[in-house]
Amino acid sequence: xxxxxxxxxxxxxxxxxxxxxxxxxxxxxxxxxxxxxxxxxxxxxxxxxxxxxxxxxxxxxxxxxxxxxxxxxxxxxxxxxxxxxxxxxxxxxxxxxxxxxxxxxxxxxxxxxxxxxxxxxxxxxxxxxxxxxxxxxxxxxxxxxxxxxxxxxxxxxxxxxxxxxxxxxxxxxxxxxxxxxxxxxxxxxxxxxxxxxxxxxxxxxx
Amino acid sequence: xxxxxxxxxxxxxxxxxxxxxxxxxxxxxxxxxxxxxxxxxxxxxxxxxxxxxxxxxxxxxxxxxxxxxxxxxxxxxxxxxxxxxxxxxxxxxxxxxxxxxxxxxxxxxxxxxxxxxxxxxxxxxxxxxxxxxxxxxxxxxxxxxxxxxxxxxxxxxxxxxxxxxxxxxxxxxxxxxxxxxxxxxxxxxxxxxxxxxxxxxxxxxxxxxxxxxxxxxxxxxxxxxxxxxxxxxxxxxxxxxxxxxxxxxxxxxxxxxxxxxxxxxxxxxxxxxxxxxxxxxxxxxxxxxxxxxxxxxxxxxxxxxxxxxxxxxxxxxxxxxxxxxxxxxxxxxxxxxxxxxxxxxxxxx
Numbered sequence: 001x002x003x004x005x006x007x008x009x010x011x012x013x014x015x016x017x018x019x020x021x022x023x024x025x026x027x028x029x030x031x032x033x034x035x036x037x038x039x040x041x042x043x044x045x046x047x048x049x050x051x052x053x054x055x056x057x058x059x060x061x062x063x064x065x066x067x068x069x070x071x072x073x074x075x076x077x078x079x080x081x082x083x084x085x086x087x088x089x090x091x092x093x094x095x096x097x098x099x100x101x102x103x104x105x106x107x108x109x110x111x112x113x114x115x116x117x118x119x120x121x122x123x124x125x126x127x128x129x130x131x132x133x134x135x136x137x138x139x140x141x142x143x144x145x146x147x148x149x150x151x152x153x154x155x156x157x158x159x160x161x162x163x164x165x166x167x168x169x170x171x172x173x174x175x176x177x178x179x180x181x182x183x184x185x186x187x188x189x190x191x192x193x194x195x196x197x198x199x200x201x202x203x204x205x206x
Numbered sequence: 207x208x209x210x211x212x213x214x215x216x217x218x219x220x221x222x223x224x225x226x227x228x229x230x231x232x233x234x235x236x237x238x239x240x241x242x243x244x245x246x247x248x249x250x251x252x253x254x255x256x257x258x259x260x261x262x263x264x265x266x267x268x269x270x271x272x273x274x275x276x277x278x279x280x281x282x283x284x285x286x287x288x289x290x291x292x293x294x295x296x297x298x299x300x301x302x303x304x305x306x307x308x309x310x311x312x313x314x315x316x317x318x319x320x321x322x323x324x325x326x327x328x329x330x331x332x333x334x335x336x337x338x339x340x341x342x343x344x345x346x347x348x349x350x351x352x353x354x355x356x357x358x359x360x361x362x363x364x365x366x367x368x369x370x371x372x373x374x375x376x377x378x379x380x381x382x383x384x385x386x387x388x389x390x391x392x393x394x395x396x397x398x399x400x401x402x403x404x405x406x407x408x409x410x411x412x413x414x415x416x417x418x419x420x421x422x423x424x425x426x427x428x429x430x431x432x433x434x435x436x437x438x439x440x441x442x443x444x445x446x447x448x449x450x451x452x453x454x455x456x457x458x459x460x461x462x463x464x465x466x467x468x469x470x471x472x473x474x475x476x477x478x479x480x481x482x483x484x485x486x487x488x489x490x491x492x493x494x495x496x497x498x499x500x501x502x503x504x505x506x507x508x509x510x511x512x513x514x515x516x517x518x519x520x521x522x523x524x525x526x527x528x529x530x531x532x533x534x535x536x537x538x539x540x541x542x543x544x545x546x547x548x549x550x551x552x553x554x555x
Binding site: 067068087150 | 520538
């Protein structure tokens with residue numbers, strides 16, 4: 001389980017480099033049909049990267065605290081600890097923070113699996129982008145309110161809210177999610193022109 | 207073969223190279239490559255003069271190879287060579303810009319990552335917590351002690367409790383007061399009194415607070431005479447008052463019997479008043495130097511040294527240790543119901 005967590009964390013932290021490389025490759029492909037094919041392939045990898053971000057975040061929130069074995073009780077303890085971090089943002093009431101802390105890891109787990117599955121890519125990636133945007137807004141709000149708290153990202157070491165956390169989350173999490181979202185919508189909005197067109201679209205010569 | 211000029215299906219504009227079509231099945235099959243020259247492959251009309259011509263090359267090449275030159279506009283052929291160099295230049299500009307943007311993103315993103323990774327060993331290093339002297343025998347799994355044996359007891363409850371909560375705070379910090387008033391006050395008669403939690407106070411006076419350091423001195427002196435709990439409650443209850451005029455001794459005196467206060471005053475001799483954390487006597491930089499001045503300063507510096515190892519970025523910061531296993535530190539205010547739920551969860555392990 002720890003190996004899986006390490007792999008997910010690695011993909012979450014370095015996946016954006018592959019997504020950026022994919023963007024460059026896409027822009028370098030001159031042939032539009034080849035470009036579409038490239039985007040299709042890259043979308044699969046992009047969804048895996050963004051999915052890994054959410055799975056790593058869920059893993060980070062649910063993994064047992066240091067010294068505890070994997071068990072349902074230790075997962076509950078970790079989620080209770082996460083509730084403290086949610087409340088430290090001072091946005092939600094204790095009850096709401098507790099509810100969010102108990103739902104968010106499972107929502108992230110679901111979204112991560114949804115993204116990796118590739119089903120309804122437009123909606124899953126859009127939801128992922130919105131979720132990351134919301135998280136970044138919360139970090140920004142905490143920073144401007146002068147709170148010096150752990151961001152509670154669940155990925156990587158604990159990090160205090162601030163410009164560094166925003167930059168990291170912006171490049172590592174939001175950028176891949178937005179690119180995947182744009183790619184997913186781009187593919188759907190531009191159906192292949194290689195199919196035969198109907199002759200009625202010919203305009204009479206004037 | 208009837209000649210018809212093809213129009214872009216999207217924009218209804220005539221195609222740039224005037225495809226001739228006989229509307230036969232053969233041509234229809236070839237239409238995808240030649241039928242949308244203006245809009246094909248995502249090139250917007252506004253950019254037809256730029257790389258949009260690239261698409262037309264592709265169309266033309268395909269069309270040319272499969273249909274024949276009779277169906278092509280020869281005029282377009284003549285301009286091919288001139289356009290090709292222009293298109294290539296535009297394409298190269300695009301590629302160069304995208305590569306430059308990606309490199310920039312990687313360069314900007316890397317410092318943030320290196321910052322987080324460099325912080326990892328700092329945070330993962332277990333900070334040794336000082337155990338107050340004169341307490342009961344500590345469990346075998348308790349963290350090693352680093353403070354001197356003379357350090358005063360600034361704690362509530364039994365040190366043999368399964369959960370130890372160390373709170374790094376500044377007595378002049380309003381958030382620390384909120385934590386004490388709303389959370390710790392409820393916790394002390396409940397979980398501390400029942401032996402579930404051992405609550406330890408650590409001094410971490412911040413430079414921004416004028417009387418924070420002096421308050422910490424008074425509290426350490428009060429702890430030396432065994433009046434820490436009353437003195438702490440008195441200081442937090444009257445924080446606004448003494449933070450305005452700096453008259454801390456008034457509230458310390460009211461929190462303990464006169465005899466105890468006289469002992470506290472004796473301990474505070476030579477400590478001075480109104481000393482901020484930034485302007486400590488004799489320019490204290492370490493515990494050894496602190497011991498040379500006011501005796502209470504050494505205890506404060508010991509706590510600060512512990513806090514820097516956590517590390518403490520803000521007050522209040524709390525470190526929870528469960529059965530000798532130190533958990534990640536938290537900071538800010540946490541409500542008692544949430545903290546209680548966490549403690550219950552820990553105790554159920």
